[in-house]
Amino acid sequence: MPELIEVEDAADPRLADYVRLRDVELRKSLEAERGLFIAEGEKVIRRAVTTGYPVRSVLTTRRWLPGLADVLGGARVYLVPEDVMAGIAGFAVHRGALASMARRELPDLKTLLTEPPGTARGTAGFDAAGAGPRRVLVLEDLVDHGNVGAIFRCAAALGVEAVVLSPRCADPLYRRSVKVSMGAVFAVPYARMYDWHHGLAELRDLGFRTLALTPAPAATPIDEVALGPRVALLLGSEGDGLSSRWLREADEAVRIPMSPQAMSLGVDSLNVVAAAAIACHGLMRGAPAGR
Amino acid sequence: MPELIEVEDAADPRLADYVRLRDVELRKSLEAERGLFIAEGEKVIRRAVTTGYPVRSVLTTRRWLPGLADVLGGARVYLVPEDVMAGIAGFAVHRGALASMARRELPDLKTLLTEPPGTARGTAGFDAAGAGPRRVLVLEDLVDHGNVGAIFRCAAALGVEAVVLSPRCADPLYRRSVKVSMGAVFAVPYARMYDWHHGLAELRDLGFRTLALTPAPAATPIDEVALGPRVALLLGSEGDGLSSRWLREADEAVRIPMSPQAMSLGVDSLNVVAAAAIACHGLMRGAPAGR
Structure with missing residues (x-):
């Protein structure tokens, strides 16, 4: 079962993986430092999980959770109101779900x-x-x-x-x-x-x-x-x-x-x-x- | 020689062909009613002119005019300050030149x-x-x-x-x-x-x-x-x-x-x-x- 955590405040530090997704320079350094990447929408999240990338957390709303729950295992899921979601990401999120996934070491x-x-x-x-x-x-x-x-x-x-x-x-x-x-x-x-x-x-x-x-x-x-x-x-x-x-x-x-x-x-x-x-x-x- | 007209005000009605280029619905109706389309940047404007589309007018700045002048014939050119250009179009214009071109009747x-x-x-x-x-x-x-x-x-x-x-x-x-x-x-x-x-x-x-x-x-x-x-x-x-x-x-x-x-x-x-x-x-x- 995913661990569901309600968050009301777009500035909550637990959501830091997801901030300002359109700010390319910010995202490049943030993702490199934290070793993460962002998967967007149920279909892409599902593929990332099934190909073996570990889930750090998921950010979604009550509306979009049911379509994802089966693939998330025990992952931490931040549930936010619809209007907070866009405030965090900086745009209207495609199909209402984002996952912060852990990168893996690339082969040489x-x-x-x-x-x-x-x-x-x-x-x-x-x-x-x-x-x-x-x-x-x-x-x-x-x-x-x-x-x-x-x-x-x-x-x-x-x-x-x-x-x-x-x-x-x-x-x-x-x-x-x-x-x-x-x-x-x-x-x-x-x-x-x-x-x-x-x-x-x-x-x-x-x-x-x-x-x-x-x-x-x-x-x-x-x-x-x-x-x-x-x-x-x-x-x-x-x-x-x-x-x-x-x-x-x-x-x-x-x-x-x-x-x-x-x-x-x-x-x-x-x-x-x-x-x-x-x-x-x-x-x-x-x-x-x-x- | 192009006819050069300095315009300082982004709201000048003579620039109406160029407003809010990112507003898809507005542009669709505006371009259909006026029978125009917009060409962006010197290279594309040049191609539109050389393939025979008539120029209604050009919107550019002093900086970008020289690269275009040879292809414009007697067209009307609105010259605006750099900062006014983005205000009209709604974004930073690629290579500083826009042309409003007249559509032609399509063949059946x-x-x-x-x-x-x-x-x-x-x-x-x-x-x-x-x-x-x-x-x-x-x-x-x-x-x-x-x-x-x-x-x-x-x-x-x-x-x-x-x-x-x-x-x-x-x-x-x-x-x-x-x-x-x-x-x-x-x-x-x-x-x-x-x-x-x-x-x-x-x-x-x-x-x-x-x-x-x-x-x-x-x-x-x-x-x-x-x-x-x-x-x-x-x-x-x-x-x-x-x-x-x-x-x-x-x-x-x-x-x-x-x-x-x-x-x-x-x-x-x-x-x-x-x-x-x-x-x-x-x-x-x-x-x-x-x-």
């Missing part, structure tokens, strides 16, 4: 990429017969939380088994990433690369063929590239694309074929999520798990 | 789908040798302006030659659609379908094979479907997907192959933009213009 790059998919972070559901993931995305300096979340959703849906984040890439457990991903950030194992300079060399040492996604016309069309047993697809930032270092170091440059008319229409690129979706779809070709 | 469905691409709305850049577009998207009740804009960007980049909107679909010329599309809404001709009930029959009468995109496992994978010379791909709304009527009436149901593990990960679908991107890419197969 080698553990992520050499242990059977799923074991690195205890995620269930993968076929554990292989010796590590075979299709991986590497995100270089994607700074938009929504884009990171959307790409995790694509990865989960299209069979990418792990994601590697460059040092400056946005946090997949930030509230907006989690929400846009529909919970896929809990399902796809990921790690952060701490050494950007030697990151691609490490991927290669672990047996991955690295493919750099670029709009360059000379690159190989994504549906024609030789994939091999282990492939890491490198995706660059929203504005500038991949760094010249990574473009130079990658085993092969790949592109998404654009319409011959696109350039004359003044539309010479896809947004990074659309590009990631097409590229993940392209990687499914010849993936051992089949289609 | 038959004109859009039978005249050589580009002639229906005077857009340059298409190969006009064919007798009408061969790859078309049909959006059923997509209500999110950002999604509509992002899908137009995919369409332009990936060679879809026209877009048909169902009666309840969001406006491609709404400020957010325009912005997310990076101006692709000006480049890809579109029309609105006024008769949802008989819409697919009309498409078929015009020679289009209609493909309904659905997550249903029994549907044909998008990369394996027979395309034919003229294809209309039907995309459903963000939440519910296509209506059962359209699913039933379409010539064939198509799907994007998902990872066998996706369902057990709790991620059983792609967002509509990612799905549209993969589907548009799939339609490029065998498109007459080649890749």
Whole structure:
């Protein structure tokens, strides 16, 4: 049974995990210091719990509690009046429930990429017969939380088994990433690369063929590239694309074929999520798990 | 030379085209009554002008005027102090320039789908040798302006030659659609379908094979479907997907192959933009213009 605690005052210090959810800078430091992240709405909270993240507490109202109670175990639940909820969070909360979840230690790059998919972070559901993931995305300096979340959703849906984040890439457990991903950030194992300079060399040492996604016309069309047993697809930032270092170091440059008319229409690129979706779809070709 | 008019007062009635840009309901009625839409930032304004939309007026500051002046012809330009700009629009304006552009009459469905691409709305850049577009998207009740804009960007980049909107679909010329599309809404001709009930029959009468995109496992994978010379791909709304009527009436149901593990990960679908991107890419197969 959850432990129910009525709170009337938005300034109550027990609610400090939940303050000012739209204040990105505040939240980054608060969440890092406390080792927490926020899950929003019944569906996302449920997925966070079932993938094994511990619940620190839940903030909700009498109205939304019944839909959640079965998944909360003995968690502490702060019940507030409807009008207090928005005062704490700083906006109207989606479907009236927030959970403060404890982060877990991320695997290092080698553990992520050499242990059977799923074991690195205890995620269930993968076929554990292989010796590590075979299709991986590497995100270089994607700074938009929504884009990171959307790409995790694509990865989960299209069979990418792990994601590697460059040092400056946005946090997949930030509230907006989690929400846009529909919970896929809990399902796809990921790690952060701490050494950007030697990151691609490490991927290669672990047996991955690295493919750099670029709009360059000379690159190989994504549906024609030789994939091999282990492939890491490198995706660059929203504005500038991949760094010249990574473009130079990658085993092969790949592109998404654009319409011959696109350039004359003044539309010479896809947004990074659309590009990631097409590229993940392209990687499914010849993936051992089949289609 | 643009006609420069200094305005100091945010309440000046000459600025009425620009008020409260974040008030969706106000903007919908205001823009419909006045037959205008708003383009934001130099790049988007430039694209709107070069694709032939008439400028009603421009709202900017001394700082941002020089980057725009060459494209404005004799347009009326309201110059306001930096701090007044946000007061009118209701937020900090992206790159300091807004243009109120006159809408043009949309082609009817038959004109859009039978005249050589580009002639229906005077857009340059298409190969006009064919007798009408061969790859078309049909959006059923997509209500999110950002999604509509992002899908137009995919369409332009990936060679879809026209877009048909169902009666309840969001406006491609709404400020957010325009912005997310990076101006692709000006480049890809579109029309609105006024008769949802008989819409697919009309498409078929015009020679289009209609493909309904659905997550249903029994549907044909998008990369394996027979395309034919003229294809209309039907995309459903963000939440519910296509209506059962359209699913039933379409010539064939198509799907994007998902990872066998996706369902057990709790991620059983792609967002509509990612799905549209993969589907548009799939339609490029065998498109007459080649890749």
